[in-house]
Amino acid sequence: QKEVEQDPGPLSVPEGAIVSLNCTYSNSAFQYFMWYRQYSRKGPELLMYTYSSGNKEDGRFTAQVDKSSKYISLFIRDSQPSDSATYLCAMGYGQNFVFGPGTRLSVLP
Amino acid sequence: DSGVTQTPKHLITATGQRVTLRCSPRSGDLSVYWYQQSLDQGLQFLIQYYNGEERAKGNILERFSAQQFPDLHSELNLSSLELGDSALYFCASSETGGPRDEQFFGPGTRLTVL
Numbered sequence: 403q404k405e406v407e408q409d410p411g412p413l414s415v416p417e418g419a420i421v422s423l424n425c426t427y428s429n430s431a432f433q434y435f436m437w438y439r440q441y442s443r444k445g446p447e448l449l450m451y452t453y454s455s456g457n458k459e460d461g462r463f464t465a466q467v468d469k470s471s472k473y474i475s476l477f478i479r480d481s482q483p484s485d486s487a488t489y490l491c492a493m494g495y496g497q498n499f500v501f502g503p504g505t506r507l508s509v510l511p
Numbered sequence: 512d513s514g515v516t517q518t519p520k521h522l523i524t525a526t527g528q529r530v531t532l533r534c535s536p537r538s539g540d541l542s543v544y545w546y547q548q549s550l551d552q553g554l555q556f557l558i559q560y561y562n563g564e565e566r567a568k569g570n571i572l573e574r575f576s577a578q579q580f581p582d583l584h585s586e587l588n589l590s591s592l593e594l595g596d597s598a599l600y601f602c603a604s605s606e607t608g609g610p611r612d613e614q615f616f617g618p619g620t621r622l623t624v625l
């Protein structure tokens with residue numbers, strides 16, 4: 403079993419849809435959780451960062467962490483074509499962190 | 512534009528060769544990270560430097576080495592290259608290198624080993 407699992411997609415949704423992206427993990431030592439967005443031929447950029455279980459909202463994005471289930475999610479409301487990218491979850495403890503394989507999302511106009 | 516620069520953008524070389532990838536961090540950032548991204552392995556953390564000193568090591572092969580210079584730029588050296596080393600190599604930088612720091616990624620160097 404990989405340390406971090408993520409549905410690779412691709413995921414296609416119509417513009418305006420709510421998107422749910424998910425990761426599961428096996429290492430209970432993970433303390434912080436991140437979501438990155440990576441456009442084609444670009445480096446990843448940080449979207450959300452959270453330390454605790456629960457929800458964190460930033461504009462159209464909500465990150466959800468459930469440490470008891472070892473499950474994290476990223477919700478995108480009112481999705482836009484500009485949200486089309488690969489989304490990577492990442493998690494870590496101390497200086498150790500692991501990225502998920504990424505989910506490719508396409509938002510169709 | 513993240514402010515992190517990487518050169519070269521593309522590199523094509525043969526098996527057994529050695530290459531050097533270069534990274535300049537954002538102005539003011541003291542820490543540099545190196546990552547490898549391939550289709551089958553995803554984004555893998557290789558190594559982190561802070562102000563010239565190695566801070567953390569990930570899945571870096573013994574054939575790979577890195578350093579951070581006094582002017583804070585960093586180089587990743589890959590030697591005895593194999594076909595499986597073909598990947599995108601990203602550099603990222605952060606202000607202090609702590610786990611709460613946001614990392615800013617460069618545009619990457621695409622390495623093709625033939």
